[in-house]
Amino acid sequence: FFTDDDMQPLKGKCVLVTAGPTREGVDPVRYFTNYSSGKMGYAVARAAHAAGAEVILVSGPTSLKPPEGVELVNVISANEMYEQVMNRFDNVDAVIKSAAVADYRPKVINDHKIKKADSEMIVKMVRNPDILAELGSKKQDQILIGFAAESENIDEYAKKKLEKKRLDLIVANNILEDHSGFDSDTNHVTFFFPNGTEKDFELMSKEDVARQLCSSLASMFEKRAK
Numbered sequence: 017f018f019t020d021d022d023m024q025p026l027k028g029k030c031v032l033v034t035a036g037p038t039r040e041g042v043d044p045v046r047y048f049t050n051y052s053s054g055k056m057g058y059a060v061a062r063a064a065h066a067a068g069a070e071v072i073l074v075s076g077p078t079s080l081k082p083p084e085g086v087e088l089v090n091v092i093s094a095n096e097m098y099e100q101v102m103n104r105f106d107n108v109d110a111v112i113k114s115a116a117v118a119d120y121r122p123k124v125i126n127d128h129k130i131k132k133a134d135s136e137m138i139v140k141m142v143r144n145p146d147i148l149a150e151l152g153s154k155k156q157d158q159i160l161i162g163f164a165a166e167s168e169n170i171d172e173y174a175k176k177k178l179e180k181k182r183l184d185l186i187v188a189n190n191i192l193e194d195h196s197g198f199d200s201d202t203n204h205v206t207f208f209f210p211n212g213t214e215k216d217f218e219l220m221s222k223e224d225v226a227r228q229l230c231s232s233l234a235s236m237f238e239k240r241a242k
């Protein structure tokens with residue numbers, strides 16, 4: 017795949033990739049987050065770079081090595097990711113949103129460490145912006161690719177997100193399946209396209225999923241150029 021100079025199907029394109037979880041602080045020592053490792057998004061960034069694209073990787077906190085040849089923008093919270101992605105949207109050709117963005121954040125971030133009490137504790141949470149939905153409503157001719165991590169009704173939920181967020185492709189996976197999803201090195205995914213086409217893949221390495229994704233992205237650019 018994409019090693020030879022002629023095999024750079026994303027040459028001349030600027031691709032923004034998001035990866036990892038976001039972290040939503042509640043006091044100076046604690047935060048809410050999810051199990052995302054960032055592996056899928058980092059693999060996508062590397063594959064897009066190998067395919068010749070200029071790549072911007074907006075990443076939540078991960079323990080991964082920054083991919084070579086890629087512009088890395090580190091963020092912590094969903095609001096920070098929102099800002100960094102929105103600021104760049106007009107200047108990119110595609111966005112691939114692999115990040116597991118926290119849907120909610122604590123309403124109040126305490127300046128001081130919260131002290132424990134004998135009673136139960138309730139943290140009030142408020143909604144974070146849906147970055148991808150907003151990109152969908154603002155898009156001009158950018159290609160938008162989303163991910164759907166589901167634990168049930170995979171196809172139905174993924175297709176709903178594809179339509180609602182005005183995506184060009186959604187990559188769905190079942191997070192309860194073995195060797196798939198969070199922190200795994202492999203993933204079992206299905207691609208759903210707006211025209212109803214589906215591509216169901218075997219269990220593959222995340223590197224291979226990333227290459228398949230870049231290859232689909234390249235085909236979409238090619239079709240548009242015609």
Ligand code: CTP
Pocket residue numbers: 094113114115116117118119144145146147148149161162163164165166177
């Ligand atoms: N996403 C986003 N901003 C959010 C939440 C999600 O950009 N605040 C993006 C993710 O990066 C992913 C896609 O939307 O590409 C789907 O995320 P997912 O969590 O599966 O779907 P949600 O729309 O958040 O719906 P729910 O969590 O209720 O299933």
Ligand code: CA
Pocket residue numbers: 117118119
């Ligand atoms: Ca969500």
